[in-house]
Amino acid sequence: MQIDWLRLLMLTSITVSIGVVIYHVVAGFYHYKYYVRRAGNPETWKIQPKRFIKPAMHRNSIMVGTANLVLGGLVTGILVYAIENGLPTQLYFDVNEMGWAYTLISPIIYFVVVDASAYYVHRLFHQRWLFRRFHRYHHKFVATTPYAAVAIHPVELAAQQAAAFALIFIMPLHPAVIGCVLVYILVFNVIDHSGVELPSMWPWQAPTNYHDDHHVHFHVNFGQHLMLWDRLHNTLRRERRTYGKDVFGGRGLANPDDPGENPFVDYKGMHRT
Numbered sequence: 197m198q199i200d201w202l203r204l205l206m207l208t209s210i211t212v213s214i215g216v217v218i219y220h221v222v223a224g225f226y227h228y229k230y231y232v233r234r235a236g237n238p239e240t241w242k243i244q245p246k247r248f249i250k251p252a253m254h255r256n257s258i259m260v261g262t263a264n265l266v267l268g269g270l271v272t273g274i275l276v277y278a279i280e281n282g283l284p285t286q287l288y289f290d291v292n293e294m295g296w297a298y299t300l301i302s303p304i305i306y307f308v309v310v311d312a313s314a315y316y317v318h319r320l321f322h323q324r325w326l327f328r329r330f331h332r333y334h335h336k337f338v339a340t341t342p343y344a345a346v347a348i349h350p351v352e353l354a355a356q357q358a359a360a361f362a363l364i365f366i367m368p369l370h371p372a373v374i375g376c377v378l379v380y381i382l383v384f385n386v387i388d389h390s391g392v393e394l395p396s397m398w399p400w401q402a403p404t405n406y407h408d409d410h411h412v413h414f415h416v417n418f419g420q421h422l423m424l425w426d427r428l429h430n431t432l433r434r435e436r437r438t439y440g441k442d443v444f445g446g447r448g449l450a451n452p453d454d455p456g457e458n459p460f461v462d463y464k465g466m467h468r469t
Contacts, residue, residue: 203280208273215265215272218379222386223261223342230392231341243393243408247339257337257347264346264353271357285364287371294368303373306363308422310377313359315425319418321352324444327415335441337389340411345389346382384421396464406463413439416446427460434458 230241238245249257279285291299321331330349337344346353360378363369387394388407396403402423410417416433419426426432431446433439436458438449450458 204274204277207276207280208270211273211276212266212269214379215269215382216262218382219261219265219346219386222383223345226342226387226390226392230390241392243391243405244339244412249337249339249341249344253336254341254343257341257343260347261343261345264348264350267350268346268353268357271354272361275361286366286368287364288368289371291370294370298368299370299373302367302369303377305367306369306373307377307380309363310360310381311420311422312425313362314356314381314420315418317352317355317359318420319429319431319446321355322415322418322444322446327444335411335414338411340389340391340408342386342390345386381420388421403463409433409461409463413448414441415439415444416448418446423463432460434460 234241238248275283279287288294294302321327327335330351334344334348334352337347360381364374384397384401387397388402388404390404391408392404394404401421402419406417406419406423413433416431416439417423417426418431423432426446429446434448436451436454437447438451443449
């Protein structure tokens, strides 16, 4: 197959630009609103008001996050080009082909499945070898910031991206559905890493202190947006249990002096009013 380099360049430019622009607009908004304008009173908005990352690490998160979105955008653009040139998928472009009912329900299905895959891939990278080889870099950001959302190892980025795109070969999906869900995921990943104490914006969306606790306690709260998977697998943080960078498995260590049931932390009841 002869490659149309101009078309490929145009597609990759579009996909790269979309990701980079969304990342910087959303992260820049939260950074300016809180870390710049309200820097003098972090106790009123910051989940960890006494903990800030160093300026050099902040700059590093911006560079790595931007590079990852460029890389992810390039892969996406190449995939779009391949689909245009005959790569067989389950994508459809005419809504009438599957009907409006399915098209309107499919974003929910796609979102739930991608969120589940994100949980399992993320939890996989919390196995000892993978964590120490790849995922530990992301956990240098114990106090998260908006720009740290995609400051991850490229191997982990590739795994998460492959999981998100795998469904186009399995279930019928309209490209608009994929685009909307992936934009939602990127926006809320930035918000969830903001370090700002924010309640759930939607009934299904976890509040920001849920993922912030993942960075504080390391091997717990592996979910992306839904807390469902952590509840199902008993990896949602429980009260009065011990967690830390060397406590693997997601369930923490029981306190021998407290043999109680240790209920799950009520994240949706924690935020400031």
